[in-house]
Amino acid sequence: xxxxxxxxxxxxxxxxxxxxxxxFKTIDVYLDSEEPFAAWQxxxxxxxxxxRVVGVENGExxxxxxxxxxxxxxxASGTADRIIVADFSLAxxxxxxxxRVRIATVHVMxxxxxxxxxxxxxxxxTTEDGHIVDAVISLESDTGSTR
Amino acid sequence: MDPRDSxxxxxxxxxxxxxxxxxxxxxxxxxxxxxxxxxxxxxQFSARRKRRRVPRxxxxxxxxxxxxxILVLDRNPIDDDMGHEIYADLDGSGRIDIADVLHLARQxxxxxxxxxxxxxxxxxxxxxxxxxx
Numbered sequence: 001x002x003x004x005x006x007x008x009x010x011x012x013x014x015x016x017x018x019x020x021x022x023x024f025k026t027i028d029v030y031l032d033s034e035e036p037f038a039a040w041q042x043x044x045x046x047x048x049x050x051x052r053v054v055g056v057e058n059g060e061x062x063x064x065x066x067x068x069x070x071x072x073x074x075x076a077s078g079t080a081d082r083i084i085v086a087d088f089s090l091a092x093x094x095x096x097x098x099x100r101v102r103i104a105t106v107h108v109m110x111x112x113x114x115x116x117x118x119x120x121x122x123x124x125x126t127t128e129d130g131h132i133v134d135a136v137i138s139l140e141s142d143t144g145s146t147r
Numbered sequence: 148m149d150p151r152d153s154x155x156x157x158x159x160x161x162x163x164x165x166x167x168x169x170x171x172x173x174x175x176x177x178x179x180x181x182x183x184x185x186x187x188x189x190x191q192f193s194a195r196r197k198r199r200r201v202p203r204x205x206x207x208x209x210x211x212x213x214x215x216x217i218l219v220l221d222r223n224p225i226d227d228d229m230g231h232e233i234y235a236d237l238d239g240s241g242r243i244d245i246a247d248v249l250h251l252a253r254q255x256x257x258x259x260x261x262x263x264x265x266x267x268x269x270x271x272x273x274x275x276x277x278x279x280x
Contacts, residue, residue, distance in 0.1 A: 041245040041270070069245070069267040084271040086245035090252060126246045128253075130238050 021113050024054070025142045027106040029085070031125060033135035036096035038128035040103055041086035042137055047117040053080035055107035061097040063089040068104050086123070093128050233258070234266050245270055 031040055045051070056070045068087040074080040085104050089096065110116055122137035237247040237254075248267045251258065269275065 039245045039249040069264075069271045071268075071271055071273045074273045080273065082273065084273065084275070086248075086267065086271050088245050088249040088252065088267075090249075124240070124244050124246050126249065128249075130246055130250055132240075132246075 027141040032100040035133040039088035040125040041123040045082035045119045059103040063091040
């Protein structure tokens with residue numbers, strides 16, 4: 001009986017502790033390309049399964065001024081433990097961004113005491129005529145940078 | 148003598164005979180006949196209720212058909228006027244991604260913004276995660 005009560009108290013304490021350790025972070029995602037890009041798509045996950053995506057906002061380029069495409073239903077329902085984010089622009093080539101550009105900011109909630117291990121993958125980045133550009137994707141967050 | 152009888156005697160004999168004949172032929176509704184009529188009426192209206200269930204079943208079948216049609220259309224790509232799929236790997240990269248949306252937006256200017264957005268939302272749906280990664 002003592003063991004049972006101790007187990008219950010331990011699980012209760014751990015659940016309370018877990019709820020207290022919830023935090024929110026912003027993740028800035030950057031695309032670095034020498035060529036101007038008109039479309040991009042990336043995936044973001046957490047290998048430690050601590051992450052829930054709670055929002056996505058656009059980056060710094062004026063031609064990608066609207067909120068990017070992402071699964072809004074999954075985010076709204078609190079089930080987005082990963083996310084696919086993408087956007088495209090029909091702007092002329094001379095208006096398209098190049099260099100290191102912040103393309104999106106992802107807002108996440110982290111549960112637990114552990115550190116997230118973000119897995120950021122570039123799915124594609126193309127020029128305005130659909131050619132794939134040689135680009136590098138990276139992120140910056142409160143917990144460090146990943147490339 | 149009942150005064151009414153004297154009045155009857157003043158009536159024409161033919162009318163008196165006719166009234167007496169009708170009086171003799173009056174049908175008496177016994178309790179057994181009443182129950183029989185009630186049973187027949189119940190059977191009649193019960194049959195009507197059964198017949199009304201047929202249209203309800205038809206409506207249910209129609210609703211089910213519409214639901215199936217919606218599910219099928221939702222799972223299958225939309226075709227253009229020529230019968231080609233427009234939500235597809237249009238650039239031949241081997242996967243469906245945002246580059247296909249860009250391709251569609253540039254090549255199919257007659258498509259509405261809603262259709263373009265719908266394609267983009269399919270691309271980023273978490274149900275397509277395995278294809279994207």
